[in-house]
Amino acid sequence: MQDNGWDIRLENLRLGYDDTVVLEDISVTLPAGKISVILGGSGDGKSTLLRHILGLKRPMGGKIFLGPHDLFKLSSKEFRKVRRRMGVLFQDGALLGSLTLGENIALPLTEHTRLDKATIQKIVHHKLELVGLAQFAEYYPNQLSGGMRKRAGLARAIVTDPPILLCDEPTSGLDPINSAQMDRLLLDMKKHFPEMSIIVVSHDLASLYTIADYALVLHDGKAVYSGGIEQLKGTDDPYLRQFLDRSAGDMKTPDLKLGEEARAALQAWLNK
Numbered sequence: 001m002q003d004n005g006w007d008i009r010l011e012n013l014r015l016g017y018d019d020t021v022v023l024e025d026i027s028v029t030l031p032a033g034k035i036s037v038i039l040g041g042s043g044d045g046k047s048t049l050l051r052h053i054l055g056l057k058r059p060m061g062g063k064i065f066l067g068p069h070d071l072f073k074l075s076s077k078e079f080r081k082v083r084r085r086m087g088v089l090f091q092d093g094a095l096l097g098s099l100t101l102g103e104n105i106a107l108p109l110t111e112h113t114r115l116d117k118a119t120i121q122k123i124v125h126h127k128l129e130l131v132g133l134a135q136f137a138e139y140y141p142n143q144l145s146g147g148m149r150k151r152a153g154l155a156r157a158i159v160t161d162p163p164i165l166l167c168d169e170p171t172s173g174l175d176p177i178n179s180a181q182m183d184r185l186l187l188d189m190k191k192h193f194p195e196m197s198i199i200v201v202s203h204d205l206a207s208l209y210t211i212a213d214y215a216l217v218l219h220d221g222k223a224v225y226s227g228g229i230e231q232l233k234g235t236d237d238p239y240l241r242q243f244l245d246r247s248a249g250d251m252k253t254p255d256l257k258l259g260e261e262a263r264a265a266l267q268a269w270l271n272k
């Protein structure tokens with residue numbers, strides 16, 4: 001299976017659940033060797049798109065190509081093979097509490113490969129080094145901070161050197177220092193794996209400006225922007241501007257008055 005540079009190509013995608021269409025007309029290529037950030041407001045379909053790219057759900061229409069593979073045309077054996085070539089960093093790191101960090105990170109290799117123990121240990125150590133956790137291999141997840149658990153989740157996601165790395169809200173729940181560290185790590189991943197397609201679902205605009213080469217913005221069931229980050233920064237599209245400037249647009253706080261009578265009654269009760 002050729003692993004070099006898997007672009008993710010979405011062709012005329014229509015995604016949804018039962019009779020409800022969530023996203024339509026999505027035709028975008030998320031390029032290999034770049035960090036693409038998928039942005040959108042709550043409920044705009046980011047997780048839905050991620051779920052489909054992961055092959056967990058079949059599109060209502062259109063195609064998803066991962067590198068040369070037309071995801072939903074593969075035989076079940078090929079499908080499983082392709083799935084294994086996707087590293088996923090889940091929001092909470094998704095580590096198993098009963099296993100040490102080293103064992104957690106080794107898991108995809110012990111489960112899916114016949115590599116010998118010494119080789120697995122070497123790979124695990126290398127990945128832990130990449131995320132700055134080499135000395136914590138024997139620790140259990142509950143002995144680590146949230147930021148460290150996310151970094152460990154990243155080490156596990158890349159343990160097989162996958163051509164595709166999908167990260168779901170990698171900075172959510174992290175303080176600014178840990179968020180900046182995670183951004184740095186994702187940039188390091190790009191350097192270390194120059195052909196990897198790194199896809200990040202995020203709400204975090206600071207992180208977007210730091211890590212993204214490419215952005216896909218979802219809104220109202222459509223891709224309202226797909227392209228380079230520099231063009232996005234300079235956009236004069238009103239929705240995108242509002243989104244990027246985090247403004248509430250022309251929404252105003254309504255001028256509601258409680259009314260003298262109610263205010264007086266409240267005051268009287270407070271003074272009792």
Ligand SMILES: Nc1ncnc2c1ncn2[C@@H]1O[C@H](COP(=O)(O)OP(=O)(O)OP(=O)(O)O)[C@@H](O)[C@H]1O
Pocket residue numbers: 017022040041042043044045046047048049
């Ligand atoms: N399993 C499901 N069954 C039916 N509808 C769903 C399901 N999951 C999500 N939806 C609907 O699909 C739409 C998009 O949801 P999705 O979770 O993809 O948005 P999101 O952009 O990831 O939101 P958030 O940022 O809040 O996580 C929403 O209207 C949601 O209610």
